[in-house]
Amino acid sequence: FDTSAPETVDPSSVPQPKDDFQEELVIRPLHSGDIYASFQFRTVWETDFMRGNKVSHYRLFPKSLGQVISKFSVRELHISFTQGYWRTMQWGQPFQPSPPGAELWVWFQDSAECKVYAAGCVDGTWKELTNVLSGIFCASLNFIDSTNTVQPSASFKPLGIGNETDHRFLRYATLPREIVCTENLTPWKKLLPCGSKAGLAVLLKSEKLFHSSFHSQAVHIRPVCQDWQCKTTSWELRQTLNVVFDLHNSAQGKREWSLFKMFSRTLTEACPLASSSKIYIDITDNPQGEQFEVSPATPLLSQAVVLGDRRTFSVYDLTQQITFGTVRSLNLLIRWKSSEGDMLRPLLHAERYVAGYGLQTGEIHTLMYNNHPYRSFPVLLLDSVPWYLRLYIHTLTVTSKGKDNKPSYIHYQPSKDRLRPHLLEMLVQLPPNSVTEVTVQFERALLKWTEYTPDPNHGFYVGSSVISSLVPSIVAMDTNSTRERPLFSSFFPCKEESSYFVRVYTEPLLVNLPTPDFSMPYNVICLTCTVVAVGYGSLYNLLTRSFQIEEPSPGLAKRIANIIRKMRGVPPL
């Protein structure tokens, strides 16, 4: 990235765009005894990356991401790194869902250089963008290419403002094999204004975070409205980190959680650059304190409508010095008293598995559960299957309650060998209180021997299916997006009051492909060379060798006698 020439304008006369940073942590005790912690760091900056003037003065917004947005004409960018699988039936719905591995989806801007029909232009930008992001996040995102990129037509609508709906500007890719470790957390933490030195980010210690059942970190960039009239747009950067700590791994089986037990650190101050820094503890299931008790007690309570339900939270405001008490550090303690009560069942969840036997064919089964007692709702199922599993779309069946369930919208793009994967998008109506099963048969392809990974017997991954839906909500959702709300309730935009948006990811599949024996080229070369050397060599020698009769050399006595006879002039023996 080149540096612009120094401007001669007096910096104090140019109005600096306003930027704002908020951080929050939501802790939700789960019924299984585990605990779910969700960090969210949000930077809003009133600036325009797209217009001609280059932005050069960055304060809270990280410069590396700002340059990515302006260079690649990005309108929305969502990238997540996840280790583990979110168990919806035991843990409920997450605040920000993500599939195992790495997931990246980007909406590009319709810039002057890239018109819609110059499809190669967006592809070229996509390739460069994935390379740049792989350097920023220390991940192998450069493996994203045309063989695992799709353009979903309906499942991934923009989450920010904008009127771009042509799906040719959208790119979606997953890397289910991607490992998440400290080397991804380190650059993620460096994007925060306070780094990991102050505020809630001091809790992010990798040794505890990765010793958990689920860990997901994500970066979401989108344009948002600043006020109700939406006269000015600002850019919003949300960095989210969701982690579920296991009762037996992290708490040694005792149902008692504290910040120190979860993160091996306590809090001493808020980030000085943050305008708000809060901790929310979900106490909805504990109205009178009979299930668990939270200490230190706090008088602040807050109610928010999130995920279709009205939840009550105890709030700890870190910008107030009184929160830290006399010891000047905050260590929240949640102690369980009884383990009764059941959890609100999630309305939508899904499973997926591979059926069949052998290395020739197989069947992918996707099951979607609608747990609502009397309401049915439509879901969008997005399936992206790599080209080496050749789907037989004529065997696609969708059944609910034993009967055929015809999808009202199907968008299918067949794969091209070594060029692009299968893309299947369907709008399916799920009847109330039922299981809908989608099955499709496939055949496994034989790859070229250079296309195998160094460990092919591990298997090949198929990315998670994505199920997006507007699920009916119990309470009225808040459609005013610009009102002051906790960050976790304003992640997904709400267009209507009676339903809320939910995205569920299934498990990724691990499929074995027929694997050759990689030592065979060496064996064949050895065998062929031996046969040629022995067989042809012998034949050649037999044909071309000529035989001569040779006298055997005489013994020593005879040689001396011959010398004497030669001296005498007599013929030799």
Place this chain on the structure above:
Amino acid sequence: MILSTTLEFCIFIYLLIFSFSYFTLHSCCLLYLCFDNAGQFFSSGHTNNWAVLVCTSRFWFNYRHVANTLSVYRSVKRLGIPDSHIVLMLADDMACNHRNPKPATVFSHKNMELNVYGDDVEVDYRGYEVTVENFLRVLTGRLPPSTPRSKRLLSDDRSNILIYLTGHGGNGFLKFQDSEEISNVELADAFEQMWQKRRYNELLFIIDTCQGASMYERFYSPNLMALASSQVGEDSLSHQPDLAIGVHLMDRYTFYLLEFLEDIHPASKTNMNDLFKVCPKSQCVSTPGHRTDLFLRDPGSVLITDFFGSVRKVEITMETINLTDPIKQKPKQKDWHPPDGFILGLWTLILLVFFKLYGMKHLKHIF
């Protein structure tokens, strides 16, 4: 005799021509024998440091190779080389491997004394990206244009580069990820490409594999120093297993190298001769080897921090220093040719002797 006087005369002329040419060639360096103060800053010849640390093994039982690489990474970072100047390539993930009983840690000493993975680590090439092709492209700089900066070796002709390789190897090759090899000839050619493109000032090559000395046998570019953990025909052995983790944690050579480097701090004056003594046969079981014939400077004058650290000499001064004389390095030693005057004098001598012996009548045949 006329011959003897002519002969003495010829010898005198020849010596005169020879000495004159010798002095004109070598006199320039005599002028710069006395350096001024600023000259001492450039006595080592390098202005920046880079490190390329590669672990080439996959699978959980090769935990020790990742621990080797990370311990060198840790030392190099501690002595001052920043992440932007380190290209770290790990072929597999051990820290967050599902078999690791303590996630996000890689230990080098048993009983989990030292976590070399740490909390601040940036891996540039990981997993399937660690291939022979990518390694050679990083060295020679021939990367696709969209490669990010953190994955490039942006060295210049004043960079000192440390290259550390570890994994499984044999006589003349190093195995990458159980599926391909790099041979010592390829490596030597890559270094020659780097030299031709002036991508390094001095290069230190350390390899910790079985029969590691075979990898530096074929080097032919100048300014290379190489160390290996074992000679041809010997195996490098691993150090000690940890019963809780279940695998061997480090290789012996790198374990003692780490212990040696832990005593180094940015201001230490230890030199390469101490590095050559690391891990003698009694500790390592294999015989470590080294090669310094291609290196210009004497290894005793090369500091450890010239390669492992990024030491900047900062001296605050109040006086003005005039840099009018260009600071010249000692001219790089080319192959020695006899001076031109010598050859001229020799031929004159030969011709005069010839014509004296066989008479002057042959002269007219020449002119």
